[in-house]
Amino acid sequence: MPGRTDGVAACCPRLLTAPLDEDQAGELAKVFKALGDPVRLRLLSMIASRAGGEICVCDLTPAFDLSQPTISHHLKLLRQAGLIQSERRGTWVYYRLVPEMTDRLAGVLARPAGEPLPESAGAAS
Amino acid sequence: MPGRTDGVAACCPRLLTAPLDEDQAGELAKVFKALGDPVRLRLLSMIASRAGGEICVCDLTPAFDLSQPTISHHLKLLRQAGLIQSERRGTWVYYRLVPEMTDRLAGVLARPAGEPLPESAGAAS
DNA sequence: CGATTGCATTGATGTCCTTCGATATAGCTT
DNA sequence: AAGCTATATCGAAGGACATCAATGCAATCG
Known part of the structure; x- marks a missing residue:
């Protein structure tokens, strides 16, 4: 449905540098909302940290005290x-991280080096 | 540098490097959940990007098509x-960013340089 | 084939969240 | 003191979300 929009934002929304417009905020909020659940955070970290870059759902589901449909939903x-x-391979489905998205989020939250926030910039010069 | 500030996690949960335990995931999820709303993201970016490091609520509220109690709630x-x-000063209340928290989130989402994710490493060695 | 396993979808239920109007609290002004 | 402005809190209504059991679909196996 949302097919291929510009993703989270055109290039680098820079949360801490300039006010976000409504569209940027809406797109970013969807991603942060997905991270706003402890089960999904643990799932993501299990997927991302797995040697080989991918992990089978069959290895994820038993790690939680939740039903299989709930894990599938998350x-x-x-x-x-x-x-x-x-990606489905035979009977099993493997999940892997999309590092571009976490990179983008990290960039959104980072303050550019050498260009401190206004707060600490006040006394700087 | 802020070594171990209590809060989200002991030092650096490293979402993408090792699986989070339940406590780390719970703490982090609270913060990401706070970011999972477009109004709050815009509020945060308005606060963070304000020259001088702080902004009066009286400048935030009229920027939205929402009631004053709703902005106060966010x-x-x-x-x-x-x-x-x-911080309250006279009649007005000023908000400012806590950069340690956004720094920590950016660190949580970043992959350590020189130590690529398993995906791009291709399970080297 | 038919049976079995792995995963996704559906439908229902209880809980949390966003939003509002009304009201309370804090500080200035006259 | 009385009135005014700025902000926070309260209580309620509606929608969104997490979770489950039941079911559907896909792929392998006997």
Whole structure:
């Protein structure tokens, strides 16, 4: 449905540098909302930290005290947020991280080096 | 540098490097959940990007098509997440960013340089 | 084939979240 | 003190979300 928009934002929304417009904020909020659940955070970290870059759902589900449909639901939300992607191989489905998305989020939250926030800039010069 | 500030996690949860435990995931999820709303993201960016490091609520409220109590509620959630702090001066209340928190989130999402993700490493060695 | 396993979807339910109007609290002004 | 402005809190209404059991679909196996 949202097919291929410009993703989270054109290039680098820079949360801490300039006010976000409504569209940027809406796109970013979807991704942060996907990260706003402890189960999904643990799923994402299990996927991202897995040696080989991918992990089978069959290894994810038993790690939680939740039903299999619930885990499948959370994986779907992470995928719709653009944070992970899935691939079916035979009977199993493997998930892997989409590092471009986490890179973008890290960039959104980072303050440019050498260009401190206004707060600390006040006394600087 | 802020060594181990209590809060989100001991030092550096490293979302993409090792699986988060339940406590780390719970703490981080609270902060990401606070970012998972377009209004709060715009509020945070307006606060962070303001020259002087702080902004009056009286400048935030009219920027939205929402009631004053709703803006106040969102500011409370951002403050409870540790992302901003407030100070009353006379009649007005000023908000400012807590850069340690956004720094920490950026660190959580970043992959260490020179130590690529398993995906791009291709399970080297 | 039919049975079995792995995963996704559906539908229902209880809980949380966003939003509002009304009201309370804090500080200035006259 | 009385009134005014700025901000926070309260209580309610509606929608969104997490979770589950039941079911559907795909791929392998006997």
